[in-house]
Amino acid sequence: MALKDDLTSQIGAIFKNSWSETKGRVVPVPSDVGLGNKGTLLEQAVVLYADLDGSTSMVDTMKWQAAAEIYKTFLLCAARIIKSENGDITAYDGDRIMAIFIGENKQDRAARAALKLRWAELQIIEPQxxxxxxxxxxxxxxxxxxxxxxxxxxxxxxxxxNDLVWVGRAANYAAKLTTLSSDYPTRITKALYDGLSSSLRISNGKPMWEERFWTPMSDMKIYRSNWWWSFA
Structure with a gap:
């Protein structure tokens, strides 16, 4: 069958066939999900994206070996910290990493992972x-x-x-939040903030998060933070 005919047949089937959905109790890998119109639902899953800022400047001004070392060290720290908070890494994409948190205290674990990465950047990666x-x-x-x-x-x-694509607001919004200024490394939506425990909101009587309005997203309420979480 010619490529055009083959693609026309397969694309038509994707649009016309009904979907089946199963609920997931763990974060799936590609082999867990069928290739047809099948989806696995994770109810109220937390998505974290971490993105290295300034990569273009880095590769333009530094030797490739130095750039490679920074990529490796940043992603190593992010991955180890995510796993230490029982998050599931679902993708590496160049200089960024995606993770999903499900189960108890998922909001706290994701937020703490982000604040730990801030500490690792300042106290481990940069000094080394x-x-x-x-x-x-x-x-x-x-x-x-x-x-x-x-x-x-x-x-x-x-x-x-093949691979998995994650369909849902959290995947899109978490990724979009990483495009904002790195002057405040961690940003979360109000839906995430509302699920945080007091220990992840207040430290020594001071708020750890600043409320802002995300102008390009219809002034959606979000929170930003410059705090870190030490794991020394």
């Missing part, structure tokens, strides 16, 4: 980089976005070469 690259003016910065919503995993691609 400066030991080797003493004269470099490059500063490591990052952004984290977190949201919560129903989320559906859908398998995309072709047999033998």
């Amino acid at each position: 980089m400066k030991v080797v690259y003493k004269n470099s003016e490059f500063r490591i910065k990052h952004t984290v976005g977190i949201d919560i919503s129903d989320l559906r995993a859908v398998r995309t691609g072709v047999r033998g070469d």
Whole structure:
């Protein structure tokens, strides 16, 4: 069958066939979800995106080995911290990482992971980089976005070469929040903030989050933070 005819047939089937959905109790991997019109629902899942800021400047001004080391160290810290808070890493995409948190205290665990990454940036990655690259003016910065919503995993691609796409507000909003300024590395939606315990809202009597309005998103209420969570 010619490529055009084959694609026309398959695309038509995707649009016309009905969908089936199952509820997930764990974060699925591609093999858990069928290739047809099938989805796995995660109810009120928390999505975290962490993105290294300034990558273009980094690769334009630093040797490739140094850039590679920064990528590796940032993603290593992010991954280890996410796992320490029982999050599931679902994707690496260049200089960013996506994770999903389900189960008890998922809002707290995701927010704490973000604040731990801020601490790791300041107390581990940057100081270790400066030991080797003493004269470099490059500063490591990052952004984290977190949201919560129903989320559906859908398998995309072709047999033998496929992955999951995550359909739901949390995946989109968490990713969009990482495009905002790294002056405040951590941003969360109101829906996420409302589920935080007091220990993740207040520290020594001071609020850890500042309420803002996300202008491009119809003045949606979000919260930003410059705080960190030490794990020394």
